[in-house]
Amino acid sequence: MQLNTTLSKMPAYINGQVHYLLKTDNDFLKINDCIGREFSIEFVGEKYCASCGNQFTDLYRMGFCKNCFFTSPMAGESIIRPELSRAHLDEEDRDLAFEKGYQLQEHVVYLANSGGLKVGVTRQQQVPTRWIDQGAAQAIILAKTSNRYEAGMIEVDMKNHVADKTAWQRMLKNEDAEVNLLEEKERLAGLLSADLQHFVCDDNEIHSMDYPVEHYPTKVKAINLDKNAEVKAVLQGIRGQYLIFEGGGVLNLRGHTGYRVKISF
Ligand SMILES: [Zn+2]
Incomplete structure (x- = not known):
């Protein structure tokens, strides 16, 4: 065909x-x-x-022409760096209506094992799509927030202790590290700054993805x-x-x- x-x-x-x-x-x-x-x-x-x-x-x-990359809200700075979100302050980056719709919704900060332990941010509605896109073998939700900015601040804090990039070559060789996500969640939650602690959630389900x-x-x-x-x-x-x-x-x-x-x- x-x-x-x-x-x-x-x-x-x-x-x-x-x-x-x-x-x-x-x-x-x-x-x-x-x-x-x-x-x-x-x-x-x-x-x-x-x-x-x-x-x-x-x-x-990111599949955009140069003009769209520098003007489309789909390629705005907070897409790649959630901590730069500003819609919660009513401040526009490229298109405030789009940014409010995108940023002012529930987000999660997660830990995943995709060739190794990593931290990431996604919108709640993108669970488990985001984990599948990254080829994660397992994932656990570390924290839940009401907007993208808060999730970004948690991720920035966590980046001091854990990777934020997928080890794609290891992931594609199925060389996921031996990681106990629940133990890592407890360890990393303990390292989170005091003002962000209240976002840590009780949902300790470990999600597993089985790839074809x-x-x-x-x-x-x-x-x-x-x-x-x-x-x-x-x-x-x-x-x-x-x-x-x-x-x-x-x-x-x-x-x-x-x-x-x-x-x-
Ligand atoms: Zn274009």
Whole structure:
């Protein structure tokens, strides 16, 4: 079968295992069904901005053209750095109405094991999507807040004690560290500054994510569609937003947002 699409982050849901959908021009492909089969993705040389939709020779960052990256509220400073949120002060960064809608809602600060222990922030409504996107094996909620700024302040404090980046190569080799998330939560909560302690929550459920991966590679090599326009190999699994191919090639679909491709399997 052959399909055309502009790449974007795969929606996912948990039904026992994690199930991924790949958006195509007319439909969604249940891409888990392609695992164990030869699968090819060919970049046809066109790129489209995720915000304005216009075609560009090159995109700037996060799937945005340069203009959108510097003007769209979807790429505002508080998106990457929640502690810079200002909507709770009624102060605008790029679009106050958008920022109020985005920032002034329940957020969680979580601990996850994705190739190692890390801390992160997400909107409550993005649980467990955010954890799946990062390929976390397990996650626990450390704190709940009423807005993005508060969650960002907790994350900044926690960054002194724990990583905030996913160790993606370890994650894709299934080399998650031995981590007891409940013990880590108790340890880190004890290190949190006194004025933030009241955000720590009693919800101690450990969430586990089971990814559809038949074989994890022992070595991984990131595929860059700008350098190699076509990848064609047996699809061995999916974790995070990565397709894992036989031979250890891994394609970060989120990192190729906006790339126009042909898919065959
Ligand atoms: Zn644009």
